[in-house]
Amino acid sequence: MENVNESGGGVGGCASNGGDVGGFMSGGSGVVGCVNGGGDVGRCASSGGDVGKCVSGDSDVVGCVSVRGGVGECASSGGDMGGCMSSGGSNVVACVSGGGVMGGCVSGGGGVRGCVSGDGDGGVGVFEEYLTSLLPHNAAWLAKAPPWCSNLALSNETVLANTKAWAERRASWTEVDICAPMRISVSEVYGRHLVATRDLRAGEMILLEPPLLLALRAKSAPYCSNCFKRAQNFSCPECGFFFCGADCITAEHRLECGILQRLGLTASHENRHHEESLINDRLSKLSPEQRAQAETLLQQSLSASEHQRRLEVLRHYVVLATVRTLVAMENNPLTKRLIFALQGHVNQSLQRYKVNQKNIVDVVVQRLGAANNTELVHRICSVWDTNAFDVPLGWGTRVHGLYPMSSLLTHNCRANTQQWFTAEGHLLLRTVQYVPAGAIITTCYTDPQWATLLRQDHLRVSKHFTCTCERCQDATELGTFLGSSQCAGCGAPVVSSQPLDPTAVWVCHGGCPQTATAKEVAGLGAKIGRSIGGMDGQDPVALISLARQLQQHLHPTHHVLIRLHVSTLNTIVNTDLRLMSDEELETVWAIASLVSGVVKRLEAPLTRLSVRVGREVVRLQLERLRRGRMMTGEATDIIKGLSEQVNECGLVLGWDSRMPDFTDVVQEYAALTHTINH
Template sequence: MDYTKREMPVCDVCQRPANQTCGGCKIVYYCSKAHQKHAWKEGHKFQCRPYKIEFSDAIGRHMVATRDIKQGEIILKEKPTVSGPRISCPASCLSCNKKLEPIEVDGKLDFYKCTSCKWPMCGLDCEMAEPHKEECKLMTDNNYKCDIKYDRADKMEAAYCVIAPMRVLLLKRSNPRQYESVMSLESHLEDRINTPLYKVLKANLVTFIVRVLRLPFDEETILKVASIFDTNSFDVRSHDGSKRLRAIFVIASMMNHNCRANTRHIYIGNDNNLVLIATVPIAKGEMITATYTQSLYGTLDRRRHIKVNKCFDCDCERCKDPTELGTYLGSIYCSICNGSLANNKSKTEAKMVSTNPLDESSPWRCEACGYCIQSRQMFWGNNALKQELNTLNKSGPKGFEEFIDKYTVTLHSTNHLVIQAKLALMQIYGNYAGYKLTELSDNLLKRKIDICHELLEVADNLEPGWTRFRGTILLELQGAMTMQTKREFEAEIITKAGAQDQLMESMTLLQEATRILRIEPHMKETLETKLQELSTLLDSTNL
């Protein structure tokens, strides 16, 4: 037989034949563990990664897999190059980013203030912490004193708009290499320069940097830094809502957007390190993508949000598909086919879809009868219902159930507004006071289970794989199913064998939820407790 001779890989250190590949990048080979350790110390640890950055005229810089990446694999861990508060936010600590609560100062409520520059802080430890030292000295040397005072809870303070850009500019002296890496990112300043926000920044931010701090930067550079932040920063939030900030991760910023991304990211530690995780298997040569918007927005809202905030037009597969991958998330029922009366008995499933999803001005047409409406009608109706949904009382299910029922003739079961209402109901049923799993009626328990199944079907289409959305739904679903099984067994509706089968199904869901969510530090204890409880239930003769 004729065999084709294959070239033997060689050791990256000594160039001799090798059969051990690097476990990280799967690209380089070694002849021994000793040479692998040597290469790691000599610099491979800075090059070992399952991706590379490529450039094309069409999409600019982007991230591509250099080998097959497994579902759930960590692709990247990165520290923020620079971070800071949002342009406008409640009073927050400049060191640890916590939202501040007032304390009593001289007989009235106010915040603890840095003793030098007077910015609100947590206390002396944060005042002396590294993130605040350089900026504090600069402001103090230039006799600047912050004048933020406690007025009312959740008051938004526009003064914070200067902090993040100032920190980038200070890098030019303290860390020139990091400064250049940030300045090399896309800014889209030409698209923002004449917007109302940037007219305000011209007056406030530029004046603060040039006249107050006397830093040697021109107006264009200062506004470019602000625009780089707006284009590339990640919105970092703690799971308990106590922290929210903006951060630039230079490498992660290279990822392109896709409305059906193949990664998700979390933030860990007090330094808010970004951890990028593959939600589905990613093949060698495939682009690694993230989502810059909310996946539960319809196409009209998603594309407008991306255009306004990131200054480009998304043309991904989902955006090009009038049905949004079969979910019809942004569609409504056709009023002609369904009739206009809520008691119409002949309601059909005919839906309105955009005639050209990549052009927001295109008319919408019924798939069944061909009836058309103008895009502005879709915008107006969508915005009106969004406002109504946002004003609902979020402490209980009543408003959300009434919203779904009220618009049943107009909004189908997977319309994005209905999905958002169902997502709220999934969280309320089983978790809120008065609606804990043990307190739910059998009908409401079944309602929760049905909602979870409906949401899971949407997630499988729009956020497949190991996404936080799917993991959360699975966690809620298994809890409700377990409670339902216990009740049915105790009521002798099912046998012990039937109960064991149903509990095994719940365990399968919980195990998948655990694989998805266990990397998030705040979920570890919850998941371990749920696994132990369900295991005990399965082993118990009395369930």
């Protein structure tokens, strides 16, 4: 047995999952992430701001490594403190027990019924209905799928365009043979989860899911509430929230607008007209000189007032997801059932409950009158807290989104799938390795680059379970020693005597009697966090220098050093390697080799981090070959050894245009291969 699911599957902006494609890590550039610190061991939450206060991109806190204001790669989207079912918990509303179940594919009838297995319904009836509704988005689920579905090299946007065109041409969704690549299963250990119905190729897209709901994050900049692009100077005249222009004020917004108006973030038409009349009347009675002075002061006052109003709008972004959900539940029965069926954890003893009560529930119930049932509003908050994904849209905006089917993914620290997001927010779930039929389909709720102490702490606090996967139970973290400092006695790595116990004594892996308490280990992490905070992640010289200093205390593959090294590699993504000196090239090559070795142990071959690191490994090796840094026989072996990595990088980097370009690297590889072979 590995982990208790079902924590909801909101994996947010983790490097391995959340969908960030702009950098090695979800914070873009820099050393983002967390260091053991402050006795909390990180306590990484997202922007909700409680239980450890590792804010998802805005400030530095104790125990966090933050470069240029981002700690990134924390928990999912809106502050995953709502939690999930605990290790021995029970399913939530709508998780009722049902009758017989079937597994596998179903022929005819036009639905995906039968894609359920287990001891009973387990509350999956609504998800089975929802799965059926996703058929127009998943041509690959047909027994006779269109030919393009088997092409792994198609970009995500091309897959989406082909899917839309295919769906438009299809006249009917009844009487079709469906063979979905996964089924919903239920067990006491994992709760509701997804299981592969057939062997899945590495890189295969097994789910394309449009967002059930999208909403601006609580700490977003002024973005349009409809298309989520950066808003300039236009606001809805009724509620005061930001929009691109009048065209973005849709019928859907008008349903929300009637509620949001009660915040009083804009003056009524009558009041504005009355104030303008009074001002104009008084100005007309002044002398020209007095009028000019008064108009200047008036303009300053109006600017200050508008600035304050805009701040108030931003402050109330925190209620948008809840209001949008209430409206959607009122107008769509399936959405309402899904919200009740999704996992959530409403617990009055949690700090998150108190934060939600003050910032959301009281506002929605008392000021907006959008609901009179506080339990319902807390329920909605917990669903977003537990299940929301951090969604990077095509124009740089990051929003929160609910994807019910993807929320059923089970956690594993070395997951076999990863989420990608299109420019408009569709989620594509792709396998990152071969997945045999019958295997549980997994994702990672944390950042795989975190050490076990951090990952476990995050999962206990935000997801309410303890992960018992192979990596978590291994004191060496699959031989990477990602959480190990150096033994003060002999210099060997220090490891936890009981990796699943955050209070366990740490011992020398080399066998000497030196030990350290968990508090001492956390204290070292806090000290390192303070030394790194605010560092410029775009300065490779500073990053390399700091890493060398920290190696006096940390094992060479400690997660802080790996993050520094990953940030160093991120600085050369667009660098012409021919401009590097031989010494610089060899220094960065040594870093890339070290990082690549760690990543290969921690992540499957087709993850974003794997191929981004792989890209730099290939580039650096090709430049070393070009400079004749090795003998002919060795060069031939290296070229052959790079073949698989080149293919993997070419495949994955081609899925999203926001990923680094690999075309020139492939051409250089082909040219060098030809030169060496001839």
